[in-house]
Amino acid sequence: MNPSKVDRNRLVKLTDLPNIGKAGAGDLELLGIHKPEQLIDKCPFAMYEQLCEITAAVHDPCVIDVYMSVTRFMAGEDPKPWWYYTDERKMRLKA
Secondary structure, eight states, X not given: OOGGGOOGGGOOSGGGSTTOOXXXXXXXXXXXXXXXXXXXXXXHHHHHHHHHXXXXXXXXXXXXXXXXXXXXXXXXXXXXXXXXXXXXHHHHHHO
């Protein structure tokens, strides 16, 4: 869902989360995540690695940005577009 349309009080399904559409929800379900609250305390980098292992494919690293956006949102931050996290992801992967 577009971050500007997210309502924290109406989080029922994965597609109610910022930056998560049908495909993103499907990927989260592959990781065993079926409800938004299951994202609390998850590591976006570990989630990405697990997704790559499960699917036997290397996914676009921007998926990490999406995972950062939803895990941070579930930790209480305001919803932000996934690309807000791109620079942080690049710096952390470089380190």
